[in-house]
Amino acid sequence: MSARENLSAASRQLMTELQSTGLRLVDPHAGAASRRGGAGPSDHKAVTVDGVTIMVPVHTSTAWNSPFVASQPDINGMSALLRGAIPIANISFPKPPRFYALQTFDGVPYSHIATLHSKDVLATTVLQTCIRYESRRKTCKFCAIGQSLAAGRTIARKTPEQLAEVARAAVLLDGVKHMVLTTGTPPTSDRGAQLLCDSAFAIKAAVHLPIQAQCEPPDDDRWFERMKASGIDTLGMHLEVVTPEVRERVMPGKASVPLSRYMEAFKAAVAVFGRGQVSTYILAGLGDTADAIVAMARELIDLGVYPFVVPFVPISGTPLEDHPAPTPEFMRSVLAPIGAMLGAAAMRSADIKAGCGKCGACSSLSSYEE
Ligand code: SF4
Numbered sequence: 001m002s003a004r005e006n007l008s009a010a011s012r013q014l015m016t017e018l019q020s021t022g023l024r025l026v027d028p029h030a031g032a033a034s035r036r037g038g039a040g041p042s043d044h045k046a047v048t049v050d051g052v053t054i055m056v057p058v059h060t061s062t063a064w065n066s067p068f069v070a071s072q073p074d075i076n077g078m079s080a081l082l083r084g085a086i087p088i089a090n091i092s093f094p095k096p097p098r099f100y101a102l103q104t105f106d107g108v109p110y111s112h113i114a115t116l117h118s119k120d121v122l123a124t125t126v127l128q129t130c131i132r133y134e135s136r137r138k139t140c141k142f143c144a145i146g147q148s149l150a151a152g153r154t155i156a157r158k159t160p161e162q163l164a165e166v167a168r169a170a171v172l173l174d175g176v177k178h179m180v181l182t183t184g185t186p187p188t189s190d191r192g193a194q195l196l197c198d199s200a201f202a203i204k205a206a207v208h209l210p211i212q213a214q215c216e217p218p219d220d221d222r223w224f225e226r227m228k229a230s231g232i233d234t235l236g237m238h239l240e241v242v243t244p245e246v247r248e249r250v251m252p253g254k255a256s257v258p259l260s261r262y263m264e265a266f267k268a269a270v271a272v273f274g275r276g277q278v279s280t281y282i283l284a285g286l287g288d289t290a291d292a293i294v295a296m297a298r299e300l301i302d303l304g305v306y307p308f309v310v311p312f313v314p315i316s317g318t319p320l321e322d323h324p325a326p327t328p329e330f331m332r333s334v335l336a337p338i339g340a341m342l343g344a345a346a347m348r349s350a351d352i353k354a355g356c357g358k359c360g361a362c363s364s365l366s367s368y369e370e
Pocket of ligand 1: 121123360361363
């Protein structure tokens with residue numbers, strides 16, 4: 001059994017609450033650096049609670065008003081977690097990885113090429129630009145893919161050679177266990193599939209590391225075979241939100257790819273990668289009802305797709321920075337039934353070969369798998 005499956009109901013509840021309300025830090029520099037901007041959930045920091053590492057918002061306006069405070073870590077790296085003034089648990093922060101101290105021959109810091117997520121996942125945005133981000137009118141309103149680039153914390157395009165070099169170092173120096181390759185969407189009909197294939201091929205030639213690729217559904221389902229043949233072990237195609245009106249409102253550009261295309265692509269991808277090895281992100285708290293999210297999750301599980309439901313994090317600098325994060329009650333109302341469905345379908349986070357569903361740090365979903 002994994003540490004997550006062993007969690008007490010109280011720890012599981014605490015994690016769900018922390019991920020909704022965020023955390024205030026007495027020492028913002030404790031442990032590995034927090035993550036700001038970039039693709040996907042961000043403005044959060046890796047925190048270990050009861051042996052399980054999760055990502056907790058620390059830079060959002062919700063977090064600044066959180067009832068939870070982490071005290072200054074002691075000499076063993078342990079911090080008291082306070083709710084108000086009352087200590088309720090001991091937490092710690094994963095240490096900065098050793099590969100962050102290195103740079104390429106041409107002077108690019110490894111941390112600008114890929115970053116450590118949670119405690120043992122290497123993650124990168126291969127292409128840090130996106131057609132959906134070019135127009136603020138069409139952009140996905142929750143996304144901060146351009147912010148880390150503008151702040152000089154990353155480079156626009158990571159070459160396969162750079163990724164292979166960093167992946168090898170992260171495995172050898174820090175024991176990284178799997179890798180996430182995500183990408184902004186380029187203006188090509190493959191939606192970035194070729195870039196992901198080239199990257200995975202180079203990484204697999206350098207080091208044994210299970211890889212998840214993430215992109216929009218490519219124009220042609222034959223890409224899934226090519227991706228698998230390049231060394232990609234699992235695939236993420238992210239719905240983000242599930243109701244047509246919410247899709248139009250929150251991600252007007254990406255909503256041009258209809259839900260029906262996602263469903264077709266999921267089916268074709270599961271035939272290639274296998275049941276439970278294809279996943280999707282669903283950001284709870286952006287307007288979809290709990291019933292809509294649970295109904296979509298049921299449909300996805302029936303197709304063999306792992307619905308990775310995470311609480312929406314309102315990232316500073318995005319159009320949704322003031323949108324409230326979902327309440328812990330709302331999160332429990334979606335995670336509990338979906339966790340039970342995943343358990344009944346024997347589709348577990350622990351059985352995923354690589355990627356966000358396996359990492360699970362951005363959601364407490366896997367602790368609800370029964
Ligand atoms: S769930 Fe995905 S985005 Fe979140 S920390 Fe893990 S690898 Fe990173």
